[in-house]
Amino acid sequence: MGKVKIKKKSTLIDMTAMSDVTVLLLTFFMLTSTFLQKEPVTVMTPSSVSEIKVPFTNCTTVLISPEGKVFLSVSGDADSTFSSEKVRAELIQTAVAEYNKTHSKQVQLTQEQVSKFSKLNMFGVRIADLPAFLDLPQAKQDEVIANLSDPAVGIPVDDNKDLTKPNEFQIWMRAIYNSSNPNLEAAIKKGEGIAIKADKDTPYNTVHDVLDNLQTLKMNKFSLLTALKTEND
């Protein structure tokens, strides 16, 4: 009786090829990724057939939550002369100075607070509450912003046609328009500089306040953020 010889086979699998593929994939994702911007509320934008893309630079995004809270996000130039951080640092100083002109309760910011603000991607608190808000650590800031029922959260937008006494939203928008970065103003004039982002179920009344304020500021051209759909939907 001859014994049946079972050949011993190594179970080792060569992982080199697999490794090659994963490294390639990794490189692809690293290069193409733009990180999700942190936003205080998640909104589902409605869809449209328009194929114009949002610009990355020199764009102000106005985020409107379904409750009517308004948040702003400003991005500067790709160039370092007017980088987002520099634009934001200048912006908060102009806005606060403007605010102090019309309000008896003065707001003062330290250098540290300004630099902290310049790193914020999206902001939305009353100017009077800004210094206290900026002193909070990052995690606490997120917590404050997430509480949408708090009256301190959201940039106040009320119906105001009198530009000698601008509301806070108008102060911010004017500060953006008049910033020393000429590209921001040019983008706003072209209609690419302001993007409005609102949830699809938000009542028009809520969005209307923002549109009305922009009209009062004579910023009549802007873009509305949408997702893509096909003509047949």
Next chain:
Amino acid sequence: MAQIEQSDNGKKKKGAQKKMSIHVDFTPMVDMNMLLITFFMLCTTMIKSQTLQISLPSNEKVEQEQQNKAKESQAVTLILDTERDADGNVKFDPETGKPAHLIYYYFGKPEIADEDHDGRIDNSNLQVEKFVGNVNGETQGIRKILHDKNKTVLEKIAVLKADWKDKKISDDEYQARAKQIRNDSLITDRPVVIIKAGPNASWESLIGALDEMQINQISRYQIDNINDVDSLMIFDYLAKHPRN
């Protein structure tokens, strides 16, 4: 692949080094890469948002009056509304499963005459439609209404589009010529659309209406505020056609 084998060309030298196969196990490396990929995949936004560019009329009154005078015969007024339940959540249309957006519309001037004094408008020209989109390639709902209104322009653009699809004209040329046709003042039946959104109308319905302008190649449209006449007409319409 991962092992380096030293070949000795068949010759054996004395004192040659012992043949060694250097085998590197790549499994941990792959594990780590996979983790990194997962991280990047979850953190990225691949789709950039699209934008719809609009310009609102300025707030100055004079200009608005002039705009209102713009050819009444070609005016189409759309009044948007969205059905909501008691909590303010958007209702869904039982037939289509889409959000229940209603579009009230009328051509030309609003009719609000009440000759027989019964508290109802005699010949209201207000009608209602929905966003349906295309069904089997045919325009439906409000799109059909707007499509029929802007027929001349759409026919001309369809010819142009055929040329563009056959690669007879370039992309840029197509865009430029389509724009020229949209704004051609010699085409007299181009509509002027006035979009008004009611307080309950959802943002989606407004975007939807603006989208219809793009799809139907309508170049003249504006967003306006709802006024008393419009609310009166809707009120009258609802009184005549009670919703169940």
